[in-house]
Amino acid sequence: xxxxxxxxxxxxxxxxxxxxxxxxxxxxxxxxxxxxxxxxxxxxxxxxxxxxxxxxxxxxxxxxxxxxxxxxxxxxxxxxxxxxxxxxxxxxxxxxxxxxxxxxxxxxxxxxxxxxxxxxxxxxxxxxxxxxxxxxxxxxxxxxxxxxxxxxxxxxxxxxxxxxxxxxxxxxxxxxxxxxxxxxxxxxxxxxxxxxxxxxxxxxxxxxxxxxxxxxxxxxxxxxxxxxxxxxxxxxxxxxxxxxxxxxxxxxxxxxxxxxxxxxxxxxxxxxxxxxxx
Amino acid sequence: xxxxxxxxxxxxxxxxxxxxxxxxxxxxxxxxxxxxxxxxxxxxxxxxxxxxxxxxxxxxxxxxxxxxxxxxxxxxxxxxxxxxxxxxxxxxxxxxxxxxxxxxxxxxxxxxxxxxxxxxxxxxxxxxxxxxxxxxxxxxxxxxxxxxxxxxxxxxxxxxxxxxxxxxxxxxxxxxxxxxxxxxxxxxxxxxxxxxxxxxxxxxxxxxxxxxxxxxxxxxx
Numbered sequence: 001x002x003x004x005x006x007x008x009x010x011x012x013x014x015x016x017x018x019x020x021x022x023x024x025x026x027x028x029x030x031x032x033x034x035x036x037x038x039x040x041x042x043x044x045x046x047x048x049x050x051x052x053x054x055x056x057x058x059x060x061x062x063x064x065x066x067x068x069x070x071x072x073x074x075x076x077x078x079x080x081x082x083x084x085x086x087x088x089x090x091x092x093x094x095x096x097x098x099x100x101x102x103x104x105x106x107x108x109x110x111x112x113x114x115x116x117x118x119x120x121x122x123x124x125x126x127x128x129x130x131x132x133x134x135x136x137x138x139x140x141x142x143x144x145x146x147x148x149x150x151x152x153x154x155x156x157x158x159x160x161x162x163x164x165x166x167x168x169x170x171x172x173x174x175x176x177x178x179x180x181x182x183x184x185x186x187x188x189x190x191x192x193x194x195x196x197x198x199x200x201x202x203x204x205x206x207x208x209x210x211x212x213x214x215x216x217x218x219x220x221x222x223x224x225x226x227x228x229x230x231x232x233x234x235x236x237x238x239x240x241x242x243x244x245x246x247x248x249x250x251x252x253x254x255x256x257x258x259x260x261x262x263x264x265x266x267x268x269x270x271x272x273x274x275x276x277x278x
Numbered sequence: 279x280x281x282x283x284x285x286x287x288x289x290x291x292x293x294x295x296x297x298x299x300x301x302x303x304x305x306x307x308x309x310x311x312x313x314x315x316x317x318x319x320x321x322x323x324x325x326x327x328x329x330x331x332x333x334x335x336x337x338x339x340x341x342x343x344x345x346x347x348x349x350x351x352x353x354x355x356x357x358x359x360x361x362x363x364x365x366x367x368x369x370x371x372x373x374x375x376x377x378x379x380x381x382x383x384x385x386x387x388x389x390x391x392x393x394x395x396x397x398x399x400x401x402x403x404x405x406x407x408x409x410x411x412x413x414x415x416x417x418x419x420x421x422x423x424x425x426x427x428x429x430x431x432x433x434x435x436x437x438x439x440x441x442x443x444x445x446x447x448x449x450x451x452x453x454x455x456x457x458x459x460x461x462x463x464x465x466x467x468x469x470x471x472x473x474x475x476x477x478x479x480x481x482x483x484x485x486x487x488x489x490x491x492x493x494x495x496x497x498x499x
Contacts, residue, residue, distance in 0.1 A: 106380040110366045113347035122366065122379035233362050236347040237325070249344045249390055253365075 001158045004268035006064025008168055011191035011203045012042060014085050025195040027271060028062060033059065056205050057085045058191060071137075071167035074093035075175065076187045076207035084206040084215065086222045088193075091202055093233040094272035095170045095194040096241035096264065098202055102172045102190040103164050103256045105145045110260055111228050114148050118157075121146035124253035131263050138166035138263050140256040164256055169192055169269040181209045188222075197272045198239040202226065247274070301413035302398070302405040302446045304459035304471040307423045311404060313338065316360060318351035320463040321406060326395065327351035328404060331358045332364075335371065339404040340393030343367060350392060360392075402470060403459070405446075414445035421457050421473035424483045427491050428469050431498055433462040435469065439494040447473075456484045 007274050010026055012033045021034035031050065031166040033120070042050040042061040049247045053060040053070045060070055076083070091098055106124050108117025143162040163185070170192040175185035187207040191277040192200050204222050213221075242248055243265045264273060304327055305319045316329035318341055325341035327350040335358070341361035343351045352363045359376065361368045368377040375390035379393075396407040401418040429436055437444040437460065450456040455475030462468045470491070474483045 034484065104365075106365045109379065110363055119366075119379070123382055124380040147431060231352070232348060235349040235352055236344050237349065242347075250348055251345075251378060251384075 003064060005169075007062065007066050007273040008064075008170070008269075009053060009060045009062050009066055009070040010170065011058045011193050012061050014087070014203070015040070015057055015059055016056055016085055017087075018059065024193075024201070025199075026061070027194050028196045029063065031063075033061075053185075056189065056191070057083060058203055058205065060147060062207070071171070073173060073187060073189070075185055078184075081187075081207040082210055082215070082218065083220070084208060085216045086204040086206065086219050086226075087200045089204075089223070089226055089230060089235050090195070091200055091230050092198065092239070093200065093236065094198055094240045095192040096272040097233055097236060097239070098169060098192050098200055099166065099172050099190065100231075100241060100257050100260055101233055103140070103166070104173070104254070105143060105162070106253045107232070108147070109203060111232055112225055116144065116147050116149075116225065118148045121157075122212040126252060127255065129255045129259045131259055131266075136168075138164075138256070138266070140164040140257050143256075166263070168261055169264060169267070169271075170200075176196060178209050180211070183207055186210075194271060200272075204276070238274055240272055242274045243270070244275060300406055300444060300446050301411040302415050304403050304446075305338070305406050305461055305469075306404050306426055306471065308336075308399055308402040308404055309423075309428070314355045314357055316353055317353055319461075322408060322462045323464055324408060325349070326393075326406065327353070327360070327407075328397070329353075329355055329360050331355060331371070333358060336397050336399050336404055337371070337373075338395040338397035338404075339369075339373060340395075342393070344390055344392065345447070355491075371380075401473065404475065405459075413446075416459065418447065418457055418473045420476055421455060422476050422478075424472045424474050424480055425487065426469050426471045427487055428463075428467065429491055429494060430467050431494060432466055433460045433468040435498055436460055436468055436494055439497060440461050454478045454486060464486075 018035040018040060019189040021032050022030050030045045034041060040052055040059055042052050044050055050061045055070055108121050109119050125144055128141045129140050141163045144159055147160045148157045160177045165173040171192045174188045178184045178186040189205045194200050204226060243261050303321055311317055311328055311330045311332050313330050313332055316327050319326045319328050327339045327341040330336050339350055341351050342351055345367050346364055348362050348364040350362055353361050359361040359368045359370055367375055367377040369392050370376040373392040374388055375386040378384055378386050398405045398415045400415040403423050405415045442448045447457055447459050457473040459471045460468050472487050
């Protein structure tokens with residue numbers, strides 16, 4: 001089972017914010033992350049160099065032997081986008097709970113009130129979810145929801161359309177209607193570094209079409225949203241994500257979360273998961 | 279809630295009975311949970327959401343929404359219902375889910391329900407029972423509630439320090455005509471809820487209680 005967890009890529013820092021050496025945790029084990037003359041490095045506690053990838057403004061590493069390259073987000077490469085390094089937030093919850101919350105829209109009216117949702121617009125219409133075997137990813141498409149203020153650049157309420165993608169167990173990508181450019185998708189991601197099974201460092205990152213807001217405004221908008229999420233994530237019982245049915249009760253609106261849990265179980269990703277109903 | 283929880287509860291009840299039969303446990307003064315509010319309480323390591331409806335009816339529920347495990351004590355009270363703050367799932371007086379905002383047309387299955395515990399208000403104090411009980415809620419005999427104090431000692435140590443066998447309400451008497459109820463919160467801490475004679479001056483009683491706590495904690499140190 002350990003390979004199933006170790007052989008993935010994990011975010012461990014912002015490329016723009018790398019210091020000489022920073023000690024942090026990855027999957028409960030100490031690592032050192034930093035910059036030296038030759039470039040960037042990640043070392044484990046024994047001083048062994050771990051593989052690195054620089055992508056999406058972040059430094060990625062793996063304690064195991066990844067069988068494939070870190071995923072890509074081709075949409076984020078199209079010119080004219082603002083690439084936003086949001087920074088990081090440490091959260092006392094399972095990395096999997098953080099990802100699952102990111103995939104959820106039904107909480108918008110209650111947690112991000114008057115920003116991403118508002119009563120009485122609470123209904124979640126049926127959408128499409130599938131586990132794409134050929135790429136081994138979870139996708140949700142045709143997700144629609146009413147939003148009072150979908151982004152910094154949005155004025156007034158709009159019905160926003162989304163697609164959600166889980167390209168790795170602790171990463172999620174959201175494609176979202178882009179108010180200034182109909183036909184294009186804004187890209188908002190959540191990259192999660194599992195510090196331990198019940199503690200994580202969350203690195204949101206965005207590639208947006210927005211020529212009105214300053215970088216600071218876009219960062220602070222996303223940080224405000226995530227602070228609201230954190231008040232939920234640190235108060236769920238149990239802290240770990242239950243993968244077995246019975247402990248929690250999903251509805252049709254939770255189809256993405258159901259597929260995510262099923263996929264985690266199928267690929268044997270149990271770090272931060274609770275398997276037996278306690 | 280699973281079978282294990284019930285088994286654990288039954289076991290807990292046995293242990294409690296052996297220790298001196300505490301059916302009702304005080305969890306706070308009524309004044310601290312006014313109509314339209316919800317607060318968290320820990321009783322014997324069980325997390326509870328204590329809430330008071332708009333009409334003033336008190337409830338003690340397990341502090342966990344069955345949907346995604348969010349603490350119900352972070353929720354909000356509307357009329358005679360408590361809603362979870364995460365997705366707005368609304369629960370009625372009997373603990374069953376009555377409304378799921380993501381699916382306004384759906385009538386939620388009756389199986390979706392919050393764990394509920396017996397909860398009574400008596401002498402302006404809120405009492406809960408972890409297991410079903412026939413016992414009556416303790417009578418403070420005309421005394422008035424004063425305040426609650428957290429004590430970093432196990433409940434048994436506090437009872438011992440007070441020189442009193444453990445019971446739901448322990449009448450200490452004395453100058454202030456005290457009666458205290460101990461709420462075990464964790465294995466290592468408890469909350470003391472105090473009543474005093476109706477004509478006693480609250481501030482003085484409060485100071486006396488703080489002194490009492492300091493003595494109990496330092497005697498154990």
